[in-house]
Amino acid sequence: MARRGVPHVPMRPLWRCRACGAPWPCQPARLALLAEYRHDRPALLVYLGTVLAEAATQLAPLHWNETPGGLRERFVGWARAGDGRMFHVNHEPGADIHHTDPFAVPAGQRSPARRLRGRLATPVTLWTAPGPAGLTVSSTLVAEGEPDRLLGLIDPESELWAAVEASGRFAVAPLGPAHRQLADRFAGLFPSPGGLFATDDWTDTEYGPVPSDAGGWTGCRLDSAREYGWALLVEATIVAVELVEESEPLLHYRGRYREITGGGAT
Known part of the structure; x- marks a missing residue:
C-alpha cells in the first residue's frame, strides 16, 4: 500500500x-x-x-x-x-x-x-521531469568525462522516478538559500495546495520545469538505474547545461538546511 x-x-x-x-x-x-x-x-x-x-x-x-x-x-x-x-x-x-x-x-x-551521512554537507538540488514531477534530492554528484555524467540517489517509489522512467530524461537545478520552502515542498514536508508547481516561477525545458530564479540547471538523459542501499542509484548523461549567474548553494547538514557565509555554513 x-x-x-x-x-x-x-x-x-x-x-x-x-x-x-x-x-x-x-x-x-x-x-x-x-x-x-x-x-x-x-x-x-x-x-x-x-x-x-x-x-x-x-x-x-x-x-x-x-x-x-x-x-x-x-x-x-x-x-x-x-x-x-x-x-x-x-x-x-x-x-x-x-x-x-x-x-x-x-x-x-x-x-x-x-549519523556519518548527516555529517557530510551536501548540496540541495531539485530534480524534475516531464509530467511534470519533481523531488528534492541531496545526493547528487557530477562526474566530468567524455561524456559528462550525473549520478544521484532518489526514492524508487516517487512520482519523479515514474516520470523519469517514462520520459528517459530529467532536469537538475541547484537550489539556493531562497529556496528553503520550495525544497521542503518537493520533499513532501510542506503543504502544496494546487500541486507542487502551482506557485513560484518556472522555466519550461524539454527535460522538465526548472525554477526561474535558480542559478542554473542541467538537462540529463537517463542511462541506467539500480537499487543501491535503500535508494535507487540513477546514472545519466549530461546533455545540456545552462548557468545563469554565480549563486550561493543551499546545503543539507545534520538534518538541517545551511548556508555558506563569510565565516562558513550557518
Whole structure:
C-alpha cells in the first residue's frame, strides 16, 4: 500500500524507510502524513491502523522483537497526544515551531552510517521531469568525462522516478538559500495546495520545469538505474547545461538546511 503523496515509503517486509533506513513511519514520513491528512485526521488513523495490521502480519514470520503494543505505538500512537487527542503540529495559529523534533530517534538508537551521512554537507538540488514531477534530492554528484555524467540517489517509489522512467530524461537545478520552502515542498514536508508547481516561477525545458530564479540547471538523459542501499542509484548523461549567474548553494547538514557565509555554513 505505497502512498505516492508521501515520501519515505516503507520497504516491506522489514518495514524500514526506503529513503533513510529508519523504522517506518520515520520522522519525515510522520511529518508528511500529518501534512497530507491535515484536513482529515480520522482518515489518517484509519490508514495507520490498516498498515499496522499489514506490518504485524509481515513482521511476525521474521521473529521481529517488537511487541504488539510497541508496534501499535510506533504506527498509531504517535498520531495521538497523551490524553487520546490527535497530535497536531503547531495547532495554534501563529505559534512558534518547536526547536526540538518530537519524532526524533534517540541518539543512541541512530544508525552509525546515517549519523556519518548527516555529517557530510551536501548540496540541495531539485530534480524534475516531464509530467511534470519533481523531488528534492541531496545526493547528487557530477562526474566530468567524455561524456559528462550525473549520478544521484532518489526514492524508487516517487512520482519523479515514474516520470523519469517514462520520459528517459530529467532536469537538475541547484537550489539556493531562497529556496528553503520550495525544497521542503518537493520533499513532501510542506503543504502544496494546487500541486507542487502551482506557485513560484518556472522555466519550461524539454527535460522538465526548472525554477526561474535558480542559478542554473542541467538537462540529463537517463542511462541506467539500480537499487543501491535503500535508494535507487540513477546514472545519466549530461546533455545540456545552462548557468545563469554565480549563486550561493543551499546545503543539507545534520538534518538541517545551511548556508555558506563569510565565516562558513550557518
